[in-house]
Amino acid sequence: MSQSCDISLRVNGETVRERVPVRLNLVDFLRNSLGLTGSHVGCEHGVCGACTMEVDGTMVRGCLMLAVQADGSDITTIEGFGEHQRAVDLQAAFKRNNALQCGFCTPGMMASALEYIEAGGVADRSAIREHLSGNYCRCTGYQSIVDAVVEVIGERAAK
Amino acid sequence: MTGPTHIFDQPNAYIGRSVERPDAQRLVQGRGQYVDDLQLPRMVHAAFVRSPYAHAKITDIDTRAAEQAPGIIAVFRGSDFEDYVTPYVGTLTHLQGLRSPPQMPLAVDAVRWQGEPVVMVVAQNRALAEDACALVEIEFEPLEAVCDAETALEPNTPIIHSAYDNNRAWERLVDAGDVDTEFNRGDVTVVDHVFYFARHTGVTLEARASVVEFNPSDNTLIYHYSGQAPHMMQAILSKILSLPEENIRIIARDVGGSFGIKIHLYGDDLATAVAARILNRPVKYVADRNESFVSDIHARDHRVKGRMAVTSDGKITALEIDDLTGIGPYSMYPRSSGIECNQVLNLTGAPYAIDNYRAKGTIVFQNKNMMCQYRAVGHPIAMAVADGLLESAAHEIGMDVVEIRRRNLFKDNSYPTSSAAGMKFDDLSHQQALEKLVEFMDYDSLRKDQEAARQRGVYRGIGLVSMVEVTNPSPMFYGIGGAPISAQDGATVRLDASGALHVSSSITEQGQGTNTIIAQVAAGVFGVNIDRVKVTTGDTATTPYGGGTWASRGAGIGGEAVLLAANALKEQVLDVAGTILQCARESLSIDNGVVIDAQTGAERISLGELGRLVYYRGNELPSDVSPELVATRHYRVTDFPFVFTNGAMAAHVEVDQDTGFVKILDFWAVEDCGRVINPKLVDEQIRGGVVQGIGGAFYEECVYSEDGQMLNASMADYLVPMAAEMPDIHIAHIETPTKTSVLGAKGAGEAGTGGAPAALLNAVNDALRPLNASIYQMPMTPQRILKALGAV
Numbered sequence: 001m002s003q004s005c006d007i008s009l010r011v012n013g014e015t016v017r018e019r020v021p022v023r024l025n026l027v028d029f030l031r032n033s034l035g036l037t038g039s040h041v042g043c044e045h046g047v048c049g050a051c052t053m054e055v056d057g058t059m060v061r062g063c064l065m066l067a068v069q070a071d072g073s074d075i076t077t078i079e080g081f082g083e084h085q086r087a088v089d090l091q092a093a094f095k096r097n098n099a100l101q102c103g104f105c106t107p108g109m110m111a112s113a114l115e116y117i118e119a120g121g122v123a124d125r126s127a128i129r130e131h132l133s134g135n136y137c138r139c140t141g142y143q144s145i146v147d148a149v150v151e152v153i154g155e156r157a158a159k
Numbered sequence: 160m161t162g163p164t165h166i167f168d169q170p171n172a173y174i175g176r177s178v179e180r181p182d183a184q185r186l187v188q189g190r191g192q193y194v195d196d197l198q199l200p201r202m203v204h205a206a207f208v209r210s211p212y213a214h215a216k217i218t219d220i221d222t223r224a225a226e227q228a229p230g231i232i233a234v235f236r237g238s239d240f241e242d243y244v245t246p247y248v249g250t251l252t253h254l255q256g257l258r259s260p261p262q263m264p265l266a267v268d269a270v271r272w273q274g275e276p277v278v279m280v281v282a283q284n285r286a287l288a289e290d291a292c293a294l295v296e297i298e299f300e301p302l303e304a305v306c307d308a309e310t311a312l313e314p315n316t317p318i319i320h321s322a323y324d325n326n327r328a329w330e331r332l333v334d335a336g337d338v339d340t341e342f343n344r345g346d347v348t349v350v351d352h353v354f355y356f357a358r359h360t361g362v363t364l365e366a367r368a369s370v371v372e373f374n375p376s377d378n379t380l381i382y383h384y385s386g387q388a389p390h391m392m393q394a395i396l397s398k399i400l401s402l403p404e405e406n407i408r409i410i411a412r413d414v415g416g417s418f419g420i421k422i423h424l425y426g427d428d429l430a431t432a433v434a435a436r437i438l439n440r441p442v443k444y445v446a447d448r449n450e451s452f453v454s455d456i457h458a459r460d461h462r463v464k465g466r467m468a469v470t471s472d473g474k475i476t477a478l479e480i481d482d483l484t485g486i487g488p489y490s491m492y493p494r495s496s497g498i499e500c501n502q503v504l505n506l507t508g509a510p511y512a513i514d515n516y517r518a519k520g521t522i523v524f525q526n527k528n529m530m531c532q533y534r535a536v537g538h539p540i541a542m543a544v545a546d547g548l549l550e551s552a553a554h555e556i557g558m559d560v561v562e563i564r565r566r567n568l569f570k571d572n573s574y575p576t577s578s579a580a581g582m583k584f585d586d587l588s589h590q591q592a593l594e595k596l597v598e599f600m601d602y603d604s605l606r607k608d609q610e611a612a613r614q615r616g617v618y619r620g621i622g623l624v625s626m627v628e629v630t631n632p633s634p635m636f637y638g639i640g641g642a643p644i645s646a647q648d649g650a651t652v653r654l655d656a657s658g659a660l661h662v663s664s665s666i667t668e669q670g671q672g673t674n675t676i677i678a679q680v681a682a683g684v685f686g687v688n689i690d691r692v693k694v695t696t697g698d699t700a701t702t703p704y705g706g707g708t709w710a711s712r713g714a715g716i717g718g719e720a721v722l723l724a725a726n727a728l729k730e731q732v733l734d735v736a737g738t739i740l741q742c743a744r745e746s747l748s749i750d751n752g753v754v755i756d757a758q759t760g761a762e763r764i765s766l767g768e769l770g771r772l773v774y775y776r777g778n779e780l781p782s783d784v785s786p787e788l789v790a791t792r793h794y795r796v797t798d799f800p801f802v803f804t805n806g807a808m809a810a811h812v813e814v815d816q817d818t819g820f821v822k823i824l825d826f827w828a829v830e831d832c833g834r835v836i837n838p839k840l841v842d843e844q845i846r847g848g849v850v851q852g853i854g855g856a857f858y859e860e861c862v863y864s865e866d867g868q869m870l871n872a873s874m875a876d877y878l879v880p881m882a883a884e885m886p887d888i889h890i891a892h893i894e895t896p897t898k899t900s901v902l903g904a905k906g907a908g909e910a911g912t913g914g915a916p917a918a919l920l921n922a923v924n925d926a927l928r929p930l931n932a933s934i935y936q937m938p939m940t941p942q943r944i945l946k947a948l949g950a951v
């Protein structure tokens with residue numbers, strides 16, 4: 001059995017205060033306690049990237065962080081990216097290129113793609129592939145995801 | 160079959176257009192609804208204690224400490240389920256002689272693979288359930304494990320099931336023509352190789368997951384299912400749980416990948432349903448990644464001895480294979496574990512006109528996780544063996560690998576025809592596909608580059624495959640063998656009072672774009688804007704009866720049912736419109752949501768107005784008119800056991816002779832899947848499939864120790880294709896519609912996985928050839944390549 005702790009954090013712009021078992025990981029907390037089921041769990045050991053989310057400006061694996069470690073943090077999940085306009089163009093490009101099939105990797109994949117794009121990454125296919133190589137996708141074969149990222153980089157540059 | 164071809168060239172026909180998937184918006188916004196996302200009132204959570212041994216007797220199970228643990232609702236052992244479960248047997252009568260003992264959801268007296276579920280713990284949450292699992296004490300008496308398929312039938316190997324006299328599950332022999340005479344002719348060149356295909360598994364990113372509700376007040380069970388075949392699940396749960404079929408509802412919302420993994424019945428999922436029934440409350444079980452590796456079905460695991468005889472002018476005169484495969488301790492329920500071996504026998508050499516063919520298949524039991532059908536069942540083995548031998552033979556006789564295919568492929572004008580193994584083919588285009596591939600990849604200049612690279616000490620290889628893919632299966636696949644698996648599918652198309660179309664279909668969506676192509680076909684055939692089509696799939700309570708999505712059957716079979724239903728509804732609507740407008744119905748048509756004059760295109764009445772008139776103001780219609788604004792049609796393939804597709808693929812690789820690493824420089828696929836409903840979706844199916852094929856060829860392997868422990872059961876240790884190593888994949892199409900349907904669509908979902916390994920194997924061997932090395936074992940890991948080079 002485990003002890004519990006009070007935490008307070010911001011999630012997608014809302015303040016959240018909860019009491020959580022200290023052993024609870026961040027992605028389980030978001031999914032089960034807050035109902036933010038957009039972040040997915042594919043491996044629970046930091047390999048697949050399905051749980052990728054933004055914590056204090058950095059993309060992290062939600063399964064490798066405990067909820068208590070997120071105390072005081074500012075977190076954005078796919079739900080936040082989705083609704084706060086930050087990834088509208090990326091979402092459109094994913095749809096246009098069919099860069100998702102089952103959609104299970106998509107939240108984490110888009111978070112990693114956004115990280116690359118927002119860091120000023122260039123439209124170099126192998127650099128994009130390299131950056132996304134911590135996100136597993138069983139369905140697409142990755143090419144369409146790379147296409148989507150290339151397109152968004154082009155669109156943002158043209159603005 | 161010929162039909163109303165006008166449906167394909169209307170302005171809003173949709174068929175043939177890369178329509179974006181309407182349901183993708185939800186998924187990119189994190190609003191998918193996967194099984195694990197479900198939270199139900201009073202829901203409890205299951206975890207399993209699994210066998211640490213590959214083979215052992217269970218001598219004692221002590222659950223007392225677990226039962227006392229915090230938050231525990233119940234602890235079940237196998238014997239606790241005996242009153243609730245009818246044991247099930249994974250055999251099919253048409254695979255004559257296939258045998259397998261009855262199974263139960265949890266092991267009872269003995270465990271037969273590492274990972275077999277033994278005890279189920281149900282608790283307030285998953286973490287508490289796992290805590291209690293650690294308190295369950297099971298005493299095992301370890302037995303010798305049978306792991307190596309090659310020695311499974313030897314007399315001194317222990318027998319896994321005492322009811323049988325040996326570890327053989329099935330065998331089959333195909334013998335056509337006179338193979339021995341041809342091999343002994345003297346004027347032929349014979350090549351022989353032994354091919355090894357490792358076990359690998361599906362690694363769906365969403366693990367298997369079940370939430371099961373049982374309501375004792377009306378004896379109904381709702382199974383929230385992450386899988387491909389809802390009606391099959393309904394039928395088998397009814398049988399096993401002795402509940403009326405109509406009291407079972409299967410609901411599949413979003414499914415995070417399946418590829419054949421989630422189409423079987425697993426003990427832990429079944430136990431979840433039994434627990435829900437016993438506890439009268441919802442129970443959730445989601446496999447963790449380790450559980451997925453040791454309990455999701457594995458695939459492949461074949462050793463094939465193959466030999467081929469060719470004349471000096473490149474004609475294949477005989478082909479012989481001997482396939483041995485290990486399927487774990489049981490044949491999987493309900494599809495059996497016999498289909499893959501059967502497919503290998505049916506499909507090896509199938510693109511080529513070969514008169515003399517002998518194929519032997521042997522399936523053995525072993526103490527490893529169960530093996531069963533996964534994407535492209537049998538195809539990667541069959542294609543790699545035949546085309547591996549073919550390219551080897553080409554080099555022996557000094558002939559180009561394209562030329563030897565030209566001399567042996569079934570001719571495009573030779574259909575209908577049959578292969579030596581008895582497969583019936585029609586509407587294929589092997590020759591055209593090969594020529595298109597050669598042009599598309601610029602084969603000749605690639606060969607020149609290869610030569611130039613060799614001068615520089617860079618070893619590049621080019622490998623091809625000509626292939627067939629089994630799609631659109633008829634009842635000859637499973638139904639004939641007694642499995643409750645429908646080969647027909649249905650669609651209901653309904654016009655509502657606002658003029659929108661509602662389609663429900665028995666095929667299912669796991670990301671292929673099923674719902675999109677249903678909408679495309681319905682909108683195009685009926686004549687509405689696709690935005691006005693709502694599609695329902697994945698619910699036995701609301702969709703017509705059908706098989707679901709597997710064996711590349713969704714578009715071809717389900718799509719045809721939608722076409723027929725939409726066409727029928729159109730006729731019905733035009734009947735009503737004719738009455739309302741007092742004109743001959745033949746003078747009318749429907750376009751973009753409006754009934755129009757077929758000649759002039761002038762608008763006559765909108766579908767919304769027609770719908771309102773029928774539903775709200777029926778008093779305005781003559782009393783002898785009873786409009787039906789709903790139509791249901793079903794479709795099955797009748798003339799053929801399967802509808803084959805064909806394709807040709809090529810790989811270009813570079814082998815680093817110092818490290819054994821292979822870089823895939825390029826990959827091309829030419830596919831003929833008949834009428835293409837949505838080019839983008841088809842291309843992406845092929846790309847995803849090719850990448851799974853690359854996984855099988857270079858990375859993926861379930862590594863077992865000699866005593867049956869899976870050694871790499873985590874995503875850190877089991878390699879899957881990741882973005883950085885994958886090439887861009889170039890795709891071209893040929894469209895030879897199948898005559899078995901109006902729509903003319905064949906499947907495309909498995910081509911990449913079925914064909915890519917063969918092309919890659921050939922490419923690697925082509926690169927290794929000047930180094931006097933070859934490899935016939937997958938995955939082609941750096942270590943194995945170095946071994947082939949004699950470097951380690």
Ligand code: FES
Nearest residue numbers: 042043044049063
């Ligand atoms: S679930 Fe976190 S990386 Fe896989």
Ligand code: FES
Nearest residue numbers: 101105137138139
């Ligand atoms: S879309 Fe299914 S895992 Fe990526």
